Amino acid sequence: MKLPALDYVRPQSLAEAIACLRAAGGTAKLLSGGQSLMPTLAFRLANPSLLVDLGGVPGLDRIEQGPTGELVVGARVRWVDLERSALVASAHPLTAAALEHVAHYPIRNRGTVGGSLAHADPAAEWPGLCVACDALIDVLGPDGLSQIRAADFLLGPLSTVLADDQIITAIHLPQWPVARRWAFQEFARRRGDFALAGVYVFHDLDADARMTDVHVAVIGACHRAHRLCDVEQMLEGERASTALFDAAATQAAAQVDPPNDIHGSAAYRRGLVRTLLARALAQASARAH
Numbered sequence: 001m002k003l004p005a006l007d008y009v010r011p012q013s014l015a016e017a018i019a020c021l022r023a024a025g026g027t028a029k030l031l032s033g034g035q036s037l038m039p040t041l042a043f044r045l046a047n048p049s050l051l052v053d054l055g056g057v058p059g060l061d062r063i064e065q066g067p068t069g070e071l072v073v074g075a076r077v078r079w080v081d082l083e084r085s086a087l088v089a090s091a092h093p094l095t096a097a098a099l100e101h102v103a104h105y106p107i108r109n110r111g112t113v114g115g116s117l118a119h120a121d122p123a124a125e126w127p128g129l130c131v132a133c134d135a136l137i138d139v140l141g142p143d144g145l146s147q148i149r150a151a152d153f154l155l156g157p158l159s160t161v162l163a164d165d166q167i168i169t170a171i172h173l174p175q176w177p178v179a180r181r182w183a184f185q186e187f188a189r190r191r192g193d194f195a196l197a198g199v200y201v202f203h204d205l206d207a208d209a210r211m212t213d214v215h216v217a218v219i220g221a222c223h224r225a226h227r228l229c230d231v232e233q234m235l236e237g238e239r240a241s242t243a244l245f246d247a248a249a250t251q252a253a254a255q256v257d258p259p260n261d262i263h264g265s266a267a268y269r270r271g272l273v274r275t276l277l278a279r280a281l282a283q284a285s286a287r288a289h
Helices: 014-024 037-042 079-084 086-091 093-099 113-119 125-132 229-235 242-255 266-286
Strands: 007-009 028-031 050-053 063-065 071-074 136-141 144-149 154-156 167-173 181-187 197-205 211-219
Touching (some): 014 167, 028 037, 093 125, 125 197, 125 211, 181 266
Antiparallel strands (some): 071 167, 136 167, 181 197, 197 211
16 A cells, blocks of 8 residues: 655644644645545545644543533544543443444554544544534634534535644533433444444433433434434424334434445435434433433
């Protein structure tokens, strides 16, 4: 796998990394885990003049709980780091569940959360999780630090709002209530392959056992990870029932706009969304506190 001719730098600070990006004038690429970037370079789908390796920048591999109880994940945290984290398992169980479906072990051992977000594959689990949970993304550029909602960060297949001289530094997942009901369902041809479709579901219950703060997000069966707001509104304030879940799943299948490709037709992916969402809603409803 031969890469194109390019220059390589390994900065020792974020400020130095941003200076390298600015000097390259939009012709540089950031290297984090490299699990998406390296094949892209090898197939000449990208031809940068400069590779900026973030491996020497400190502070990007933290996993910690923030002051408001949110889970803060540094951009260079690897999937294997999340898998091994007791904090992630206890503070954000939906993340732990989604990690079981992320790629295969060699990729999980090198791939990073920031790289996955920047790559923005519509079938990837991490961007979908961030959208489902209303995550905030820390982005650093020449003008300083800004926070971007995950739903606003993703524009389409392999497309984000990230500028050429900006770097993702961390992701903030909001605090997770202990009593929250949740589920993640995904279908792929092989475990670890990209999802043909996947759904995230979570909600809380009020004192009258009605669903509140309902979140439903889809990956794989759309051009980017996104929430199904009409389905959420259908479920909001309702008591769980099989009939309600079937109606919501049917609505979800009608709302998505999946692609046709060699892996599956649009109609097949719509059917997957319907089946997976019905299962996820039932699983979340049955989950013990």
